[in-house]
Amino acid sequence: MSSNNDFLVGAGVVISTLAATTLLQRPAKANRRRRVPALTTPISRPRPGASVRAAQRLNRAAGMLAASVLADSSVEHYRGSFKNKAMYTPLVVSALTLATSAHGTADRRPFAHRLRDGGYLLAAATGLIGTGFHVYNVTRKVGGFSWQNLFYGAPLGAPMAILLSGLLGFCSERVRETSRSRRPHVFGLPAARTIAAVTAAGLLGTSGEAGLLHFRGAFHNPFMAVPVTLPPLGAAMLFNVAARDPDRTHDRRHRLTRAWMWLLAAMGFAGVGFHAYGVSRNMGGWRNWSQNVLNGPPLPAPPSFTGLSLAGLAALGLMREHPDA
Known part of the structure; x- marks a missing residue:
């Protein structure tokens, strides 16, 4: 009887010891499981190649703007019979900028390219000088800065598109050469916020130019109000993104701003369709395309909104992967 009691006591001690050991070990394992994500998933560390991807997006945006300038200046300066030989300059420079942007888009190396830098700086300088020529063209007419001359003189905002193309391309080279350990x-x-602010200013300027020409057309089509309402709202969103604290912007991801940039990109392509419809309404329609393309709404102008929206998306993407950029 005593041996049975001793056996039961011994078994109870062993079972109690095992139970206590199990209970003591469980919290440690649970705590270890909870600590693992915090140690293995840093929030602020960028993924490999983030800077190169952002630079390639900016190259595409610069290329879209350059393509729009190339087509638009070809049509407008041909209509002006290339009276001034300097009118060939934006054609050559925008074609060079388009080729430079294509090269940068295909380049996956995390290094800035001197020839691309030179091409983008040349585009920016061409935009500044071209703006001076267009201002001179308006002021030398009778009446100077009047509605008549602003409507039918050289468009003041047109050369700014190649300036923005060169500026965004130059920024892409600065972003590209950033190592993973640097901002x-x-x-x-900060690159992302600077690009967002530049893009916002470009949207406002492009919208102002569209508003002037659509005002000349008396807004006879209600859709003509779209490029003077949606882009300023997108510019306000980008300015807000550029001004916010990085700690507050990382978690929100700017979903509305990103969606609005995609909307503006689609608006740019849709604008080509509306302008094509405007050409078809002139006498002779597309059968008389050689005259109506010159006198109708400019077909290559709306894609400039697409190029700027791509730049805004590039800035938002860079900000997502580099929260302090």
Whole structure:
């Protein structure tokens, strides 16, 4: 009887010891499981190649703007019979910028390219000089800065498109050469927020130019109000993104702003269709295309909104992968 009691006591001690050991070990395992994600998933560390991907997106945006300038200046300066030999300059420079952007889009190396830098700076300088020529063209007419001359003189905002193309391309080279351990910057400023602010200013300027020409057309089609309403709202969103604290912007991901940029990109392509319809309404329609393309709404102008929206998306993408950029 005593041996049975001793056996039961011994078994109870062993079972109690095993149970206590199990209970003591469970919290440690649970705590270990909870700590693993915090140690293995850093939030702020960028993924490999983030800077190169952002640079390629900016190259595509610069290329879209350059293509729009190439087509638009070809038509408008041909209509002006290339009276001034300098009118060939934007054709050559925009074609060079388009080729430069294509090269940058295909380049996956995390290094800036000197020839691309030179091409983009040449485009920016061409835009500044071209703006001066267009201002001179308007002021030399009778009446100077009048509605008549602003409507039918050289468009003041047109050369700014090649300026923006060169500026965005130059920024792409600065972003590309940023190593993973550094914050992408342009002229000492956070790259993503700087590009967002530049893009917002470009949207406002392009919308103002469209508003002037659509005002000349008396907004006879209600859709003519779209490019003077949607882009300013997108610009306000980008300015808000550029001004916000990085700690507050990382978690929100700017979903509405990103969706609005895609909307503006689609608006640019849809604008080509509306302008094509405007050409078809002129006498002779597309059968008289050689005259109506010159006198109708400019077909290559709306894609400039697409190029700027692509730049805004590039800035938002860079900001998502580099929260402090």
